[in-house]
Amino acid sequence: MSGGKDSIACLLHLIEQGVDMRKVELWHHDVDGREGSTLMDWSFMADFNRQLAHAFEVPLYFSWLKHGFEGEMLKQDGYSHPQCVETPDGLLTLERDTRRSKPATRLRFPQVSASLQTRWCSALKIDLGRRALNNQSRFLGTKTLFITGERREESANRARYFQLERHASDTRFGRKARLVDAWRPVLDWDESRVWETLERHGVLAPVPYRLGWSRSSCQSCVFNSDTIWATIAHYFPEKAQRIADYEQQFGTTISRDKLTVLERARRSRPFEIEDLAALEQATRPDYTLPVFAAPGTPWVLPAGAFRSEGCGAS
Ligand code: SF4
Structure with a gap:
């Protein structure tokens, strides 16, 4: 759950399909970590996800790389920081295996590329999701569906994604069986279907779209x-x-x-920017706007809908 329209649409799609919501949990990755960096993300994004989870009465677990994107970018002849994962049993801290990797230096932004080798910020998130699944015994001997909201329309790269595949953490044929499938339910949706779904449920457009952004990614996204x-x-x-x-x-x-x-x-x-409430929200870390449109008020398509202005990963 990034807090963007497509992952919200995934959640709403599950509800519409009649999924037992007691089996659903949201995972959100804090790009800037929890150690004080505010370089990349929208200030309210963590709290917005909290409010969203609360509104839908589903648990939310955060994960982050210690010192976040900025700490990784400033790595100089060193190792990446540990990864942190919230779980129902408390906080997991996943240390780096310094025996298997060499110290390295970044001192540059991720490259604007589809390749996750050089666009390392996306690779960090994906790796953390994989390790979060690998390091929780509650996923052993059970079936897990890992749901993400990529859409083919977003880029030529995403147009080639599979809708259903085994997740990188899947070990269904291994000694410790862990069945994990990756599913992208909105992969073939166009943008209007996404907005129509949010409107049907009265979910207000998230703040970045209200400010004119066409995607809800890091505020300072390299794209x-x-x-x-x-x-x-x-x-x-x-x-x-x-x-x-x-x-x-x-x-x-x-x-x-x-x-x-x-x-x-x-x-x-x-x-x-004409939406002054959204603009004010963008300056504060606590999310104070509603998640749902007030009863009797019209649902409003945000300024950023159907724009093609570049922002967000390809
Ligand atoms: S939103 Fe942009 S900067 Fe942030 S992790 Fe994704 S590609 Fe990197």
């Missing part, structure tokens, strides 16, 4: 277009500045044309 950077630089200038400072420190920009995010921002014009 952001010039217009998104112009919007961030205008409304959240300190966020854009911190990314640009790192680009200068590393001597490597996110974009291949060697322009910092601030230089790219100057090449475009920001969105004119």
Whole structure:
């Protein structure tokens, strides 16, 4: 559950299919970790997921890499930090096996690429999900469906995904049988079907879409277009500045044309954000807006719906 429209649509689809919701739990990955970094993600995203889980009465478990994206990016001749996974039995801390890997240096942003070798931020999330399944005995001897909300329409890369496949953590034929399938229920959905589903359940569009974003990914996603950077630089200038400072420190920009995010921002014009409640929400860590539209009020399609402005992983 990223907190974006597609993973919410997955949850709603389960409800519509009559799934026993006592068997469902949400997993959310905190991109910035829990140690104080605020470099990448929307400030309210963790709390929004909490409110969402509460509203649907399903448990929510967070996972994060200690020191988050920023800590991994600043790795210098060292090892990645431990991974943390909330479970029904408490917090799991998964240490790194330093005998099997060598110290390494990043000191650069993930590359804007479909390859998870160089787009390491997505690889971190996927690896953490796999280890979270591998390291909980409650998944042994049982069947688990790991559900994610990618859609083919989002990119040429996602267009090639399978809708159903064995998850990387699956060991159904092994000594300790763990059956885990990965299912992408909204893979073939178009965007209008996603919004119609949210509207049917009265779930308000999440804040990023209300601000004009077409995807709900990290606020400072490496895939952001010039217009998104112009919007961030205008409304959240300190966020854009911190990314640009790192680009200068590393001597490597996110974009291949060697322009910092601030230089790219100057090449475009920001969105004119009219939803002031959403804008105010974007500055605070506690989620104070409702999850559902108030009874009797119309459900509103957000400004970012059906836009193609680049943001979010491919
Ligand atoms: S949203 Fe963007 S920056 Fe964040 S993890 Fe995904 S690809 Fe990386």
